Amino acid sequence: MKQTKAVKCTFVLKKIKITMKKKIYNITLLILRKIVDPLLLKNRNKVVLYSSTGVLDANLECVKAYLYFYYPNIKVVVLKGKIKNNSQKIICFLYTFFTSYYVIVDHAIPRFITNNKREIYNVWHGIPLKTIRHFDQKRFTGGFLDFESQNLTGLVCSSPLDKGVMAACFNVPTSKCILSGLPRADLLESNGLEWFTDHQEQELIKDLNGRKLISWMPTYRGTWEELNEITAFSYEEEVLMSEFLKRNNAVLGVRPHKFSKLQPLLLLEENNLLVNLEKYMITNTLLKHTQVLITDYSSVWLDYSLISKNICLYLFDAQEYDDERGMIYPLEEVVTGEISYDFTQLLFSLNKMIEIDSTQKIQPSKLFFKYNDACNTKRFVEHMLNKNT
Numbered sequence: 192m193k194q195t196k197a198v199k200c201t202f203v204l205k206k207i208k209i210t211m212k213k214k215i216y217n218i219t220l221l222i223l224r225k226i227v228d229p230l231l232l233k234n235r236n237k238v239v240l241y242s243s244t245g246v247l248d249a250n251l252e253c254v255k256a257y258l259y260f261y262y263p264n265i266k267v268v269v270l271k272g273k274i275k276n277n278s279q280k281i282i283c284f285l286y287t288f289f290t291s292y293y294v295i296v297d298h299a300i301p302r303f304i305t306n307n308k309r310e311i312y313n314v315w316h317g318i319p320l321k322t323i324r325h326f327d328q329k330r331f332t333g334g335f336l337d338f339e340s341q342n343l344t345g346l347v348c349s350s351p352l353d354k355g356v357m358a359a360c361f362n363v364p365t366s367k368c369i370l371s372g373l374p375r376a377d378l379l380e381s382n383g384l385e386w387f388t389d390h391q392e393q394e395l396i397k398d399l400n401g402r403k404l405i406s407w408m409p410t411y412r413g414t415w416e417e418l419n420e421i422t423a424f425s426y427e428e429e430v431l432m433s434e435f436l437k438r439n440n441a442v443l444g445v446r447p448h449k450f451s452k453l454q455p456l457l458l459l460e461e462n463n464l465l466v467n468l469e470k471y472m473i474t475n476t477l478l479k480h481t482q483v484l485i486t487d488y489s490s491v492w493l494d495y496s497l498i499s500k501n502i503c504l505y506l507f508d509a510q511e512y513d514d515e516r517g518m519i520y521p522l523e524e525v526v527t528g529e530i531s532y533d534f535t536q537l538l539f540s541l542n543k544m545i546e547i548d549s550t551q552k553i554q555p556s557k558l559f560f561k562y563n564d565a566c567n568t569k570r571f572v573e574h575m576l577n578k579n580t
Contacts, residue, residue, distance in 0.1 A: 502528025
């Protein structure tokens with residue numbers, strides 16, 4: 192009995208400690224954004240690029256490269272979340288934020304700053320197909336959603352339809368939505384860009400060694416914290432996939448979402464038919480060299496649809512996933528490509544698409560893309576800077 196009381200007491204004390212830490216943390220954030228941040232002068236020639244996930248996404252990489260190339264007088268600072276630092280580095284980290292007039296994020300705004308005396312832009316990470324933010328409130332606190340809505344100066348969008356959807360998802364007026372197109376779409380330009388070089392591209396070409404790339408890029412399941420394994424192929428299906436790849440001088444390139452992991456594909460690996468694409472930082476470089484894209488509910492196929500129709504949506508767990516996450520658009524009506532609900536259908540689509548010339552010119556969907564001219568980054572940067580000249 193005494194032991195039970197002691198355990199309960201320990202649990203209560205731990206809970207009180209956690210609550211106190213959270214209160215102190217929130218009070219500290221409030222002091223920083225309400226008192227410290229407004230006191231410091233903002234430098235209009237300094238831009239902070241911030242990744243809350245710790246990995247700079249392709250949109251931010253494009254903005255960084257463009258600013259370096261065309262605006263050498265502007266100081267560009269890259270900062271990342273989820274990195275442990277000592278006290279001195281934390282102070283430098285905060286000071287850099289507090290003295291920057293421009294802050295560009297790819298997901299979330301740091302809670303210790305506001306758009307008071309500065310501008311905060313979100314380049315997001317893609318055109319959303321799944322419900323996000325205010326359309327998916329069970330995944331976020333009201334405080335987080337309200338803070339984001341109140342402190343956004345501008346939000347990048349890809350088309351008039353996307354503009355309306357993003358305004359609703361982020362609960363901001365459409366006047367804050369910048370119809371520039373996603374910066375990362377510029378990377379699909381077949382002739383390359385004067386201002387951007389992906390130094391991993393030659394490594395990819397060497398890895399492929401003349402073989403066709405079939406890319407498997409699914410989204411995650413569950414929450415970002417769970418790191419769930421995605422199991423899409425049985426052993427028998429792996430055998431059939433091996434035969435298909437050998438027959439067509441192709442390899443399966445696997446790139447899991449950063450919030451998930453994929454099943455081992457040992458047979459493909461043993462037969463040198465598997466390429467791990469995780470080491471390549473820029474997804475759109477991979478898409479440039481992809482013959483057929485296999486994905487599911489990820490918006491990666493929208494990027495790929497700018498250059499190819501060889502898209503297979505493999506919805507092997509459609510019922511289960513539909514119960515977990517809602518979709519903004521009915522995939523059957525908007526997809527460029529084909530939908531498969533089992534491996535037999537997927538293999539049929541693959542056999543058909545492997546022979547299609549992936550370099551032929553196509554007309555991207557007007558629903559999702561206003562521009563296809565490799566000038567998205569230019570439009571966004573000029574909007575941001577010209578707004579203040």
